[in-house]
Amino acid sequence: MNESITPTTNHFSACATLAAIGAKLKQLDLFGPIRTQVQIKQKTVKYTPIDKLMDALISLLAGAHGLVEINTRLRTDIGLQRAFGRSACAEQSVVQETLDACTAENVGQLRQALNEIYRSHSQGFRHNYQARWQLLDVDLTGMPCGPKAAFATCGYFAGLYHCRGRQLGRVLATSYEEVVVDQLFAGNIQLNKALQPLVEVAEATLQLDEAKRRRTTIRVDAGAGTEDDLNWLLSRGYEIMAKEYSGQRIARLAKTVEEWIEDPNWPERSFGWVSEPATGYVRPVQRMVVRCRRMNGTFAYGVLMCSLEVEHVLTLLGWQRSKRLILSRSCWPT
Numbered sequence: 363m364n365e366s367i368t369p370t371t372n373h374f375s376a377c378a379t380l381a382a383i384g385a386k387l388k389q390l391d392l393f394g395p396i397r398t399q400v401q402i403k404q405k406t407v408k409y410t411p412i413d414k415l416m417d418a419l420i421s422l423l424a425g426a427h428g429l430v431e432i433n434t435r436l437r438t439d440i441g442l443q444r445a446f447g448r449s450a451c452a453e454q455s456v457v458q459e460t461l462d463a464c465t466a467e468n469v470g471q472l473r474q475a476l477n478e479i480y481r482s483h484s485q486g487f488r489h490n491y492q493a494r495w496q497l498l499d500v501d502l503t504g505m506p507c508g509p510k511a512a513f514a515t516c517g518y519f520a521g522l523y524h525c526r527g528r529q530l531g532r533v534l535a536t537s538y539e540e541v542v543v544d545q546l547f548a549g550n551i552q553l554n555k556a557l558q559p560l561v562e563v564a565e566a567t568l569q570l571d572e573a574k575r576r577r578t579t580i581r582v583d584a585g586a587g588t589e590d591d592l593n594w595l596l597s598r599g600y601e602i603m604a605k606e607y608s609g610q611r612i613a614r615l616a617k618t619v620e621e622w623i624e625d626p627n628w629p630e631r632s633f634g635w636v637s638e639p640a641t642g643y644v645r646p647v648q649r650m651v652v653r654c655r656r657m658n659g660t661f662a663y664g665v666l667m668c669s670l671e672v673e674h675v676l677t678l679l680g681w682q683r684s685k686r687l688i689l690s691r692s693c694w695p696t
Contacts, residue, residue: 375440376439380442384420384442384447387446393416399478400412401468403463409450411463413452414452415457417457420442421435429458432453433454484540485535486538486540486568487567492577495577496568496577496579497678498561499532499534500557500581502553504527504529504549506519506525512528514548515549516549517529517549529547530545532560536581542567543567553582553583557586557591557595558594561598575600587607587608596645601668602647603666603668603675604666604668606665612664612665615651620637621634622634630654631654631655633651633653635648648668650666650668651663651664
């Protein structure tokens with residue numbers, strides 16, 4: 363007996379939320395610049411090099427920790443493939459061969475394509491600099507890895523000793539929770555060595571001219587709190603919010619505080635203005651010492667530095683105008 367079987371176009375995925383995102387990205391043609399600009403010199407047998415890059419990306423979004431998981435996370439999930447516009451999925455070893463075939467030129471092409479994607483779809487690039495300040499955070503994140511990985515070196519990784527890894531440098535458009543720059547560094551690189559390259563890439567991505575830099579505040583941790591780094595930012599026109607790098611200087615500046623003000627929310631913490639003039643910087647900065655009581659009764663100190671006027675700081679914090687005016691007249695050193 364002959365049987366008539368009607369094929370179904372319905373596919374199901376265990377990654378329903380990601381599938382919905384994939385359908386939206388397909389509608390936007392988000393990866394169009396990558397498809398047109400990245401030219402990997404590899405012949406096409408069944409899948410194009412860009413198809414295989416897409417398979418790698420979808421698998422990572424689905425939670426894969428390595429390309430070997432493509433076979434189990436994506437090849438078995440037809441619904442997820444269809445949501446991203448893929449009719450099938452390449453085998454993991456074939457995807458690896460495509461990545462191995464990529465050159466430095468391809469990496470540059472990909473960066474240009476990603477910049478185009480970011481500028482077309484981000485809020486950070488369309489920020490209104492006349493209306494309010496742009497806030498950029500710059501920092502490194504330690505990422506342990508195997509000894510054969512690119513840039514893998516011994517370095518500092520919190521809670522781990524004698525560990526190899528890399529440092530992931532990022533510039534964030536904080537108000538929009540967007541990553542402007544992602545860049546890998548060797549595991550022994552500290553923020554004071556990575557700051558300038560990261561900021562320069564962010565300038566290119568956001569197209570920060572002199573006027574935009576004057577309306578941009580860069581916030582960094584103590585790792586980039588050296589005079590050289592902060593003076594470089596100040597000379598570029600940026601405003602800064604930073605921590606002092608040198609432990610010896612912190613101890614000396616703490617002794618110049620004439621009055622300590624207790625934190626109303628945490629009695630173990632107090633603040634005080636540094637009375638010594640900040641003569642080492644190319645533009646005026648204000649410095650505040652923060653001390654916190656340790657378990658043994660002694661204090662740990664840190665120095666915060668800021669080039670902004672108090673009203674601008676309070677604006678970034680979201681304070682109302684009436685409170686900003688009162689505090690700007692009473693608590694900011696002249």
